[in-house]
Amino acid sequence: MAYPTWQPGTLYQPGDIVVPITMPAPTSAVVVNGEFTDGANGWDFSGGAFYSGHVSKGGWRTCVELPGNVAEGLALNDTQLVVPVGKKITAACLIEQGASIAGATRGWVEVHWFGAGDTLLRVDKGNPVDDGSGGAVHRSTCVSTAPAGASYCRTGIALWSVADHNHSVWGGNLWVEGAFSGLPADLAYKAVQAESGFSDSNEPAWPPLLGQTVVDNEVTWEAISATRVEWKAEPLYVAGDTEPEWVEDIGGLVKDGTATLRTISRRVEDPKCPNTKIVAIVASKVFCADDDIVSYSATVNPLDWSTTDDAGYLPTGLQNYGSNPVAAMGLYRGNLIPFNAEAFQLWQVDEDPASMALLDALPMGSTQHHAMAAVSNDLFFLASQGVRTVGIAASSTNFQAGDVGMPIDPLVQAAMLGAIPPLGLYFPAAGQYWLMFPQHEPDRTEVFVYTMTRIGQVGAWSRYVFPFAVEDWAIAGDALYLRSGDLVHRVDDSVLGDEILADMGGELPVRDVLPFPGLIRWPWLDFGQPGVTKLLYGFDIVGTGAVSVSFGIDQTNGGLFTPGFVVPADTVPGMVIPMPLAAPSLAVELRYDGSERWQWNAIQLYLQDSRPMA
Structure with missing residues (x-):
């Protein structure tokens, strides 16, 4: 990508990019004064570290010293080393512990990575040297990879001592390998000042490191890589300032700012979809009652009810006891059970329609779809006589063989005279089957609860009366929620009463709690x-x-x-x-x-x- 050359006295806009006439000097590939031959020049000392003229037994001058009873110190070399992102640099130094006890002092080499604006990005440390008794000298080495956004790195020597130790520790002979000795590829400079400005009459001293800046009269230049591509996102569709006049016809169009919106239907448009409320989901398909048959959708596609060899129907009306329409459906041990008023059928269902088959059919029916619930590996349903289970009903082939609901048959039969269809659910956190009979005027719900006490033993029935009409339910986590109008109730066994909205003669009803007698x-x-x-x-x-x-x-x-x-x-x-x-x-x-x-x-x-x- 070709950029214009910098020109003196030229008006530059923010974002303009140029290349210099005179390229900056190459960066250093080695640390300057790494062996302290020029004293403390080129080093920054912090903590308790200081320049020292100490000479080791081997004859090398360490010059970085941390005295006893000082916790830590750092000598950081000033040389800015350029390493391409993703490439590695190796830094090393020598550590001498003198008369220190093993573990009482230690030292290591460090690599400090800096980004644009000299922001510290990361510090990598080499292996600690903590045992050099008798004057032995050991090396600390660090292999570090340049992180994303790094402009340069600096290397240094870190020293450490325990609080109650009074012997010094020294470090020196710092060297590096892997630094870039030239300039970053295709180095260019971008104007980053807030407003347009004129360049100086003389070329500035261009910085050699990515992210560094230089002031050129009224222009501030930042070193960038000229090979990068900057993308600017612009929205294609932007809504208008006010809500449009919506159309109600399916397929109609309406203009909203720069966007054009089309009206779509949220219904399943396939004409073979029965669109009834008696639905079951199993084998990655949606099964829906369709008069005396049961239609099903394509696998994992509830919008498709027509594809051959994928969508289709179960011919329940052609089997025994099929003269009445399907009124309820449930799942029993992975199989689908369609009910009508006369009987139920047991169907093996599969993602492949060729593997579907009728397993059994028995003359025991139900018309209460929403009262059905899978409990453990059985299916509870509401028949005309009361609550029954598929497991016992199928084995006895009648409704009078000691099924779970028989003790409360008279109560359930009386509650079934109401006009609102009952609701059934299984509450796993409590191990209970709930059968709810809501009614209005007065608002109340009569609930029969079957609690499984122990595995393999018959449970017990309880009867509750809630002072509101339950319209729907949901289980979230371990909690059961009941909806009544605009109110949502959470079942909590630690509460002594039922919370309702009571009219106390004011503008708004207030919350009241009715005791729950037993x-x-x-x-x-x-x-x-x-x-x-x-x-x-x-x-x-x-x-x-x-x-x-x-x-x-x-x-x-x-x-x-x-x-x-x-x-x-x-x-x-x-x-x-x-x-x-x-x-x-x-x-x-x-x-x-x-x-x-x-x-x-x-x-x-x-x-x-x-x-x-x-």
């Missing part, structure tokens, strides 16, 4: 032979948190219960709590007001028959 109720129990009157004379309870206890005494009278009375959380210490009652069957009811954390562990009833057993 209720535990047993069914009517005979405690022996049915119809025989039993005498209850006391009980004990074990748990945490104050509890109100009531007893059902008349099963035929709509479930008559005694008034509740509060007892301590743990009544085992001391006497039995007296409770004289007589009835052929009894029920127990425990109520917690929610003002404190509570837990129930056990209850013991003390009773006897009032007549001999037959």
